[in-house]
Amino acid sequence: MLLEAISKGSYTFDPTMILQMAGIAKSFPGVRALDGVSFSVRRGEVHALVGENGAGKSTLMKILSGAYQADQGVITFDGKAVAFPTPSQMIGLGIAVIYQEFAQAPHLTVAENIFLHRLPRTRFGLVDWKKAAAEAKRYMDRLGFSVDPLARIDRLSVAQRQMVEIARALSRNARLIVLDEPSAVLGDNELQKLFSTIRSLQKEGVSFIYISHRLKEVFDISQTVTVLRDGKVMNSTATREMTTDDLIRSMVGRSIGDYFPPRNPKFGNDVLKISGINRGKVLKDISLTLRGGEIVGICGLAGAGRSELLRAIIGADAIDSGRIELRGKALTIDTPRKAIALRIGFAPEDRKTDGLFLSQSVSFNITISRLRDVLSGFWLNLSHERKTAQDFAAKLRVKTPDVDARVGNLSGGNQQKCVIAKQLNAKCDVLLVDEPTRGVDVGAKREIYELLVDLTERSGLAILMVSSDLPEVIGMCDRILVMCEGRITAEIAKADATEEEIMKHATVH
Amino acid sequence: MSDISTIEPRSNMQKLSASIFKASGLLWVFLGLCVVAALLSPAFLNPANLMNVFRQVALYGIVSVGMTFVILTKGIDLSVGSILGVCAVSTALLLSGGWSPWLAVIIALLIGTGLGAINGIGVAIGRVPPFIMTLGMMVMARGLALTLANGQPIGLKDAAANFAWLGRGAMLGIPVPVWIFAVVAGIAIFVLRYTPFGRQIYAVGSNEEAAHLSGISVNLINFSVYVISGFLAALTALIFVSRLTVGEPTAGTGIELEAIAITVIGGTSLFGGEGGIFGTIIGAAILAVLANIMNLVGISPFTQQIVKGAIIVGAVLYEMQRKRK
Numbered sequence: 001m002l003l004e005a006i007s008k009g010s011y012t013f014d015p016t017m018i019l020q021m022a023g024i025a026k027s028f029p030g031v032r033a034l035d036g037v038s039f040s041v042r043r044g045e046v047h048a049l050v051g052e053n054g055a056g057k058s059t060l061m062k063i064l065s066g067a068y069q070a071d072q073g074v075i076t077f078d079g080k081a082v083a084f085p086t087p088s089q090m091i092g093l094g095i096a097v098i099y100q101e102f103a104q105a106p107h108l109t110v111a112e113n114i115f116l117h118r119l120p121r122t123r124f125g126l127v128d129w130k131k132a133a134a135e136a137k138r139y140m141d142r143l144g145f146s147v148d149p150l151a152r153i154d155r156l157s158v159a160q161r162q163m164v165e166i167a168r169a170l171s172r173n174a175r176l177i178v179l180d181e182p183s184a185v186l187g188d189n190e191l192q193k194l195f196s197t198i199r200s201l202q203k204e205g206v207s208f209i210y211i212s213h214r215l216k217e218v219f220d221i222s223q224t225v226t227v228l229r230d231g232k233v234m235n236s237t238a239t240r241e242m243t244t245d246d247l248i249r250s251m252v253g254r255s256i257g258d259y260f261p262p263r264n265p266k267f268g269n270d271v272l273k274i275s276g277i278n279r280g281k282v283l284k285d286i287s288l289t290l291r292g293g294e295i296v297g298i299c300g301l302a303g304a305g306r307s308e309l310l311r312a313i314i315g316a317d318a319i320d321s322g323r324i325e326l327r328g329k330a331l332t333i334d335t336p337r338k339a340i341a342l343r344i345g346f347a348p349e350d351r352k353t354d355g356l357f358l359s360q361s362v363s364f365n366i367t368i369s370r371l372r373d374v375l376s377g378f379w380l381n382l383s384h385e386r387k388t389a390q391d392f393a394a395k396l397r398v399k400t401p402d403v404d405a406r407v408g409n410l411s412g413g414n415q416q417k418c419v420i421a422k423q424l425n426a427k428c429d430v431l432l433v434d435e436p437t438r439g440v441d442v443g444a445k446r447e448i449y450e451l452l453v454d455l456t457e458r459s460g461l462a463i464l465m466v467s468s469d470l471p472e473v474i475g476m477c478d479r480i481l482v483m484c485e486g487r488i489t490a491e492i493a494k495a496d497a498t499e500e501e502i503m504k505h506a507t508v509h
Numbered sequence: 510m511s512d513i514s515t516i517e518p519r520s521n522m523q524k525l526s527a528s529i530f531k532a533s534g535l536l537w538v539f540l541g542l543c544v545v546a547a548l549l550s551p552a553f554l555n556p557a558n559l560m561n562v563f564r565q566v567a568l569y570g571i572v573s574v575g576m577t578f579v580i581l582t583k584g585i586d587l588s589v590g591s592i593l594g595v596c597a598v599s600t601a602l603l604l605s606g607g608w609s610p611w612l613a614v615i616i617a618l619l620i621g622t623g624l625g626a627i628n629g630i631g632v633a634i635g636r637v638p639p640f641i642m643t644l645g646m647m648v649m650a651r652g653l654a655l656t657l658a659n660g661q662p663i664g665l666k667d668a669a670a671n672f673a674w675l676g677r678g679a680m681l682g683i684p685v686p687v688w689i690f691a692v693v694a695g696i697a698i699f700v701l702r703y704t705p706f707g708r709q710i711y712a713v714g715s716n717e718e719a720a721h722l723s724g725i726s727v728n729l730i731n732f733s734v735y736v737i738s739g740f741l742a743a744l745t746a747l748i749f750v751s752r753l754t755v756g757e758p759t760a761g762t763g764i765e766l767e768a769i770a771i772t773v774i775g776g777t778s779l780f781g782g783e784g785g786i787f788g789t790i791i792g793a794a795i796l797a798v799l800a801n802i803m804n805l806v807g808i809s810p811f812t813q814q815i816v817k818g819a820i821i822v823g824a825v826l827y828e829m830q831r832k833r834k
Contacts (some may be wrong), residue, residue: 316722340724354722357715359782368712369723371705379703422723 011074018043018176018207019064019095024073026059033059034070035231041176041224046198046208048222048239050215052251052441055228057211061178064209065097066090078175096169097178100439102161106154111136113153114168139167143197159190166197170206177201178209181439183217187301187468188503195221213441214469215244227251251442260475261450264457267478268292270328271462272344272430274313277322282308284486286322290430292460295452297467297477300506304483306466307349310432313464314339314346326430340369345423347416349434349466355419358408362400363389365407365418369426392421397447413437413444420451431455434466449476470499482506535776535791542798550805560684562801564752567690569767570793571745573775574697575738576768577789581701582714582734583781584639588628589742589768591650593761596621596746598658601756604668613672618743624650625739629732643735647765651758658758665754676752686748693741698786710734714781770817771796774824796820 011022019041026034034056041047051057062068064075066085075082077093104113111132112119120131136149145163153161162182169177179198183191198208198221210222218225219239226236227250234250235242248259272290277283282305290296298306311317313324315333324331326342333339336346348354357365366389367374374385389403396417400410407418416436423431436452437445453476455461467473473480474497482490482505490505546553553559572589579586596617603613624646631642665672678685701707712720713730721727742761750756775792777784796817803813 314722336722337724337726346722348722353716354718357712357719357782359715360711364708364711368708368720368725371708375705380705380708382703426724 011076013076013079014040015079016042018078020074020076021060021064022074024060024063024075025071026063026068027071033231034063037073037228037231037233039226039233039236041207041209044202044205044207045224046202046210046222048210048212048218048225049228050212050218050225050247050251051228051234052443055251055441056231057228058180059231060228061097061180061209061211064090064095064178091172094173094175095178096172096174096176098162098165098169098180098182100181102165104153104161104164107152109150109152110140110147110156110164111149113164114139114149114171116168118171135171136167139170140164142170143167144193144200145197157190159186159193162186162194163197166201170201174206176207176209178211180211181213182210183212183214187303189301189507191217213439215247216471218247219244248442259446259471261446261453263453263476263478265295265478266293266457266460268460268462271326272313272464273325275323275325277309277312277324278320279308279312279317280320282486283312283319286486286488288464288481288488290462290464292429292462293456294479295456295463295465295477297465297473297480298483299467299470299473299480299502300483304506305486306483307434308486309483310346310348310434310464310466313432314344316346340426340428343426343428343430345369345426345428345431347419347423347431347433347436349438351412351415351419355422356407356415358406360407361404362393362398362407362410362418363403366392366403366421366425369422373425388425392425396421396424396451411441411444413440413448416440416444416448417451420448424455429460430462430464432464432466435468436465437467437469437472445472452476470502473497473502474499535774535788535795539791539795539798542795542802546798546802546805549802552805553801558801558805562797563687564684565797565800566790566793567684567686568745568748569764569771569797570690570790571686571693571741571748572738572764573768573771573789573793574693574786575734575741576765576772577775577777577784577786578697578701578710578734578737579639580769580772580777580779581710581781581784582731583717583779584632584731584734585643585769585779586628586735586738587640587643587765588624588646588650589738590761590764591647591654592621592624592739592742593746593749593764594654594758595624595650595657596743597750597756597760598654598663598758599756600747600750601663601665602657604672604750605663605666607668610668610672614747617747618740621743621746622736622740625736625742626732628739629735632735633728633731651762654758654760658756660758662758663756665750665756672751673754674751676748676750686752689744689748693744694786694790701785706730706733711782714783716782767796770821770824773821773828776828778828779825 014020017040021037021039024034024037037056037060039060049057059068063070066087066089075085077095082093105116114136115132120128120135122128133149140147140149140163143163143166145160147156147160153164166177182194186194212218222239224236225239225242225247227234227247229251268291270289271292275287277286286309298309300306308317312319313333315335315338318334324333331342333342339346352358363386367385371380374381374388386403393400393403398414398417398421400414407415410418437448440448452463456463465477478494480492480497480502481488482492482502484506492501575589576586599620600613600617603616604610628643628646631637632639675685680688701710709720709725709730712723712725713727717727746760749760771792772789773779774795775784775788777788800813803816
């Protein structure tokens with residue numbers, strides 16, 4: 001295959017490259033996921049791979065890791081052709097893929113996770129725990145994270161767990177590490193630490209493929225960037241020669257101009273007013289007011305209590321004290337069921353585990369929040385249900401073959417729209433959204449922004465939005481509340497909002 | 510938006526036939542099995558034999574409908590056999606003590622429902638894993654049945670004649686238990702498909718946290734399915750007692766495994782949220798025909814167990830392979 005590719009000119013050997021993938025094609029029933037993709041990573045560089053969801057990034061990485069076999073194309077690693085890659089072969093060659101959901105055993109220790117399957121042995125063939133711990137510590141120290149090698153994984157922070165994954169890769173002599181959306185689970189500080197680790201490993205000759213939806217990170221960390229769109233390479237150049245607009249244009253195939261939709265808010269009366277909410281150590285004396293038609297953002301670092309606040313408001317977590325007023329009436333909301341009955345909707349951060357019924361249809365997911373609207377007498381009126389779901393799908397521009405398709409088969413952005421549709425179906429007039437665009441591609445992000453703005457302006461919906469994406473919060477919100485260690489530390493008007501101002505209040509002084 | 514134009518209305522009949530079609534792979538297996546049975550033994554098509562098969566389908570089928578509800582919520586009910594035993598003994602005690610059959614029936618159904626409710630409370634409120642809760646109930650209820658009966662089968666004495674219709678009677682030439690099964694299965698199909706309750710069962714089974722956040726009373730749903738399962742175990746107990754004219758404290762031993770096998774073979778996912786009653790009906794038919802063939806050609810009951818066990822594993826294996834695609 002390699003010879004054929006060389007003779008056809010689709011492959012030329014380049015010794016400065018650690019990895020060369022040439023003419024990679026892969027089809028699934030009905031979808032051409034990759035169409036002649038050529039992708040090369042230079043020794044010691046950080047190579048960013050961007051593209052909308054469904055552009056083919058994960059398929060390409062799965063081929064690289066040996067999880068999928070390409071239909072066509074050649075892969076060479078360190079100058080040697082890889083004929084039929086299998087996962088164990090790729091690991092053996094020194095390719096490590098670190099997924100968003102870490103492949104870790106949560107009840108085992110750091111050392112055990114790093115050396116899973118390859119624990120050092122004593123001369124009697126027993127596990128040499130002393131050596132395992134010492135080695136594990138050495139790897140973690142090298143990454144600049146001093147973690148007790150005997151600590152259980154589930155006691156660590158997400159950032160530390162990510163470092164354990166990298167340590168495991170290093171312990172297997174990885175020379176190319178793929179980071180799949182590493183920032184999705186990290187706060188800003190933690191991300192900076194990750195970046196400095198990446199830079200120091202780069203100096204040792206380790207190469208990285210960095211996949212992210214956050215373009216700012218691409219510019220911060222990468223030397224080269226490759227844009228995939230619809231299974232083809234659109235662009236592969238030095239990062240410093242690119243601008244954000246260039247990147248976005250090649251990702252979506254059009255310049256999206258003003259990224260955030262224009263906003264002409266009309267504020268109504270106070271809808272939701274909470275005062276003095278406390279919950280253990282996570283929420284301390286939280287008060288806020290939300291008016292009809294308003295979008296209020298909540299910022300803060302991971303662990304500041306943002307999601308916990310939303311969960312407390314809808315009664316998913318019990319509060320110790322505090323008062324919630326809805327449309328001027330004091331209430332206790334002790335279950336999500338009650339919150340929905342009071343027309344407070346909640347779109348949780350993790351749509352796969354908390355938001356959706358992945359094995360069920362789009363229409364199932366949308367109508368489940370309020371089945372009584374699709375009843376005829378006591379019975380579900382299935383055609384009415386379909387109609388309702390189709391209306392929402394059309395209104396929210398959910399891209400799906402039809403409303404009977406499994407929600408699990410949709411892309412992230414379309415899944416997110418289904419989560420929002422589910423809340424709208426419950427006729428909410430207060431909507432709490434947690435990271436509404438996490439893991440959503442650029443085009444769908446813009447659609448979600450438009451949708452949220454439209455809902456507030458046309459139907460007077462009040463939105464409380466938690467997001468880690470600061471440009472998003474600044475671009476979307478009329479007011480911004482900053483949280484730090486369970487408290488609201490600042491309220492910033494839209495006009496005064498800058499990333500620096502927000503970060504100043506989000507960090508501990 | 511051009512993407513939306515692909516959303517075309519599809520009628521409910523089409524959807525319904527699609528769901529039957531999904532089960533129809535199984536239907537072919539079943540029909541194939543019948544052909545094999547007829548070829549292996551001419552006695553298979555004998556009307557008396559077919560009626561026996563039907564009765565068998567009905568008996569296991571009723572319990573399996575309850576099991577399907579439970580498994581759809583990602584639960585499991587190991588106690589149905591023992592609950593059946595308690596109800597069988599109670600019915601026999603009441604009847605032989607001269608109680609009216611109607612009253613005996615009602616009390617037995619209440620007992621089964623009540624034991625199911627205890628399972629439900631343990632699972633829903635107590636958060637005891639279903640496997641453990643119903644395993645405990647399986648042991649306890651069997652103990653209760655043996656205690657009530659003092660370890661002996663209880664004959665119905667004179668009451669047997671009044672109570673024979675349920676298990677031995679026929680309407681329009683079809684055994685009464687088959688009618689009962691048809692009604693139970695019909696209601697179950699309807700409930701799962703056309704009621705908010707049914708919808709919520711699927712929701713809880715697919716994603717409990719999402720169901721909770723969507724305003725569904727997860728506890729109530731989890732509780733209800735065990736109640737339904739207990740009730741249907743009691744109903745089966747009545748047919749058992751009527752048919753055998755005796756209440757055995759060991760009645761129903763092992764039927765829980767049979768019901769789990771039927772449900773799984775019928776395509777209901779052990780991981781919850783997927784499957785339904787159509788599959789369960791065919792699953793019951795497949796197992797009954799299989800048992801019947803093996804009896805007709807003289808395979809020993811011991812060997813039959815080996816075959817059944819292998820089929821259960823095979824059915825789950827098939828499901829996992831299908832999922833991976």
